Amino acid sequence: MRTCYRCLLCLHPPVFRREYAGEMLWIFDQSVASQGVTALLFDGLGSLARQWLLRSGWWKIALALSLAVLQVVLGGFATMIFGHRHLVEPAQDPSVVNMAEFAHGGSIAHQPLTVGIVMYLAVFITGGLTVMVIGLTFWMKSFGARRRHAALRVR
Amino acid sequence: MTEDYTPFLPLSPAALHILLSLAGEDRHGYGIMQEIARQSEGQYKLGPGTLYDNLQKLMTQGLVEASPTPPAHDDPRRRYFRLTSFGCGVLSAEVARLESVVREAKVHLRAPRRAT
Numbered sequence: 001m002r003t004c005y006r007c008l009l010c011l012h013p014p015v016f017r018r019e020y021a022g023e024m025l026w027i028f029d030q031s032v033a034s035q036g037v038t039a040l041l042f043d044g045l046g047s048l049a050r051q052w053l054l055r056s057g058w059w060k061i062a063l064a065l066s067l068a069v070l071q072v073v074l075g076g077f078a079t080m081i082f083g084h085r086h087l088v089e090p091a092q093d094p095s096v097v098n099m100a101e102f103a104h105g106g107s108i109a110h111q112p113l114t115v116g117i118v119m120y121l122a123v124f125i126t127g128g129l130t131v132m133v134i135g136l137t138f139w140m141k142s143f144g145a146r147r148r149h150a151a152l153r154v155r
Numbered sequence: 156m157t158e159d160y161t162p163f164l165p166l167s168p169a170a171l172h173i174l175l176s177l178a179g180e181d182r183h184g185y186g187i188m189q190e191i192a193r194q195s196e197g198q199y200k201l202g203p204g205t206l207y208d209n210l211q212k213l214m215t216q217g218l219v220e221a222s223p224t225p226p227a228h229d230d231p232r233r234r235y236f237r238l239t240s241f242g243c244g245v246l247s248a249e250v251a252r253l254e255s256v257v258r259e260a261k262v263h264l265r266a267p268r269r270a271t
Contacts, residue, residue: 020184020207023234027185027203040202047204055211 001037002028008044013056057137064132068125158241160248163216169209172199174218174238174246181222183233184210210236218242 005028009021028040053059166174176182176190184206191201213219219242222235238246 016207016211019211023184024203024207026233027188027206030185031188031203035200035202039200040204043202043204045204047202047208050208055208 060136064129068128160245163245166249177238181235181237
């Protein structure tokens with residue numbers, strides 16, 4: 001179980017691991033009898049999740065990824081529901097996607113999945129992710145600045 | 156000059172207990188855990204993951220800092236932590252807030268309930 005806990009500590013972000021992993025392992029040895037292995041392992045798992053998702057900023061990537069996936073799913077549903085109104089003939093060459101037609105309301109729902117469509121989706125998701133991460137970063141920085149400013153405000 | 160501590164309030168239970176345990180003297184991680192267990196009469200047990208995660212956050216906020224010189228008789232590998240003056244102010248503000256909550260609760264619990 002000590003090895004399990006050590007592995008758990010190795011999965012923490014490097015900065016946290018360098019600072020506290022040694023002491024945490026020492027405390028694990030000291031308190032395993034009083035707190036129990038299971039409680040300590042769950043505590044380590046909780047710390048791991050908090051460190052990666054909250055403290056290291058990875059939550060922004062996770063949130064942006066979830067929103068991008070949601071965006072694609074909603075787009076897919078919208079195409080399924082409203083796409084039949086703008087049915088177009090499939091392109092002569094299946095490897096070529098008529099982007100102008102797609103941009104003007106054409107549906108790609110009934111076209112075979114081609115490299116062009118996959119590339120278009122990849123660019124769409126990557127662009128969305130980048131915009132969301134930048135937006136969230138700026139939003140959090142302004143939030144932190146407001147907190148610091150309020151804390152140092154002179155009454 | 157008075158500082159406004161409201162952006163840091165209310166403190167989470169873990170942060171409150173850690174600051175309380177450091178109010179008396181400088182302690183290392185395991186000492187903080189033992190002091191918290193003593194203060195809460197064993198009802199609140201903090202694991203090392205929660206402890207160091209919160210200590211890191213409190214150090215970033217400037218409420219706690221690493222103590223420069225550990226006691227001579229102790230293991231030099233252990234790191235000691237202490238409350239900063241800003242942390243002491245935040246703890247006092249949180250205690251004052253909790254006092255007003257308790258006062259309010261006593262008033263409402265003492266008052267006779269209206270029949271529904």
